[in-house]
Amino acid sequence: MQLFYNPNISNNSKEVTFDKEESRHIVKVLRMKDGDDFKITNGKGSFFNAEITNANPKGCLVKIISEEIQPPMSYQLHLAVAPTKLNDRYEWFLEKATEIGISxxxxxxxxxxxxxxxxxxxxxxILQSAMKQSLKAYLPVLNEAVSFKDFINSEKSSEGLKCIAHCEETDKKSLKSVINKNQKITILIGPEGDFSSEEIELAKMSGYIPVTLGESRLRTETAAIVACHSVAFKNE
Structure with missing residues (x-):
């Protein structure tokens, strides 16, 4: 199935025009033409069956034929992850987390x-591409970068199960032992140098449970994927 993304489609839409970049991909790269059909997602839970009515590479116009709703995940996972020194590693995390399932x-x-x-x-x-590749109808929310302290003190850090994965030799629980099905979960993953002792204490004071992801010392992006997969596996 060929899946495209357009955030401007609603359940009332009858037709939609793609931007120049996506239109060129549809017409010039994929060589699609008038009458061809494909699916579109708005990243908000809907798949739309559509048919090309004007294969213009500068603005491809399509007619919406029908809508299908994809059920949301049974859990909500929010990963707060420190940017990695090498940017491509963080991009790899974004791609794989989207494919596995993240909110x-x-x-x-x-x-x-x-x-x-x-x-x-x-x-x-990268999130949009991974969503389309994995045939999902929900685009993960990407928030602005914030300081650790500001995140801990924000509303986004106030609900559900809260965990911090760190490498200090202190009392920690296994992530798999604290998560349950159908939960709202926030997990903190630190940078290459780990969280500072002060950050760990601040998180604990704010209700975060210190957790371990296993015996191996993991890179930031690997730890984030292990956490993501652990939650997804628990909810299968």
Missing amino acids: EITPIICAHSERKTIKPDRYEK
Whole structure:
């Protein structure tokens, strides 16, 4: 199935025009023409069956034929992950987490972070591409990068099960032992240098449970994927 993304479609839409970049891909790269059909998602839970009515590479016009609703995940997973020193590793995490199943992502800037800036436009495109590739109808929410302290004190950090995965040799529980089905879960993943002791204490004071992801010391992006898969596996 060929799946495209257009955030401007609603259940009242009768037709939609793709932007120049997507239109060129449809007409010039895929060589689709008038009368060809495909599916579109708005990233909000809907698949739309559509037919091309004007295969214009500068603005491809399609007619909406029908709508299908994809049920949402039974759980809500929010990963707050420190940007990695090498940007491509963070992009790999974004891609794979979207394929596995994630609701929301927040880049957090920590005391030991070597990278303090992100590329939100590029990250959004990676999320969109991964959503289409994995045939999902829900686009994960990508939040602005914030400091660790600001995240801990935000409303996004106030509900559901809250965990912090760190490497300090202190009392920690296995992530798999604390998660249950159908939960709202927030998991903090630190930078290459791990969270600082002060950050760990602040998280604990805010209700975060210290967890371990296994015996191996994992890279930031690997830890994030292990956490993502652990939650998804628990909900199968």
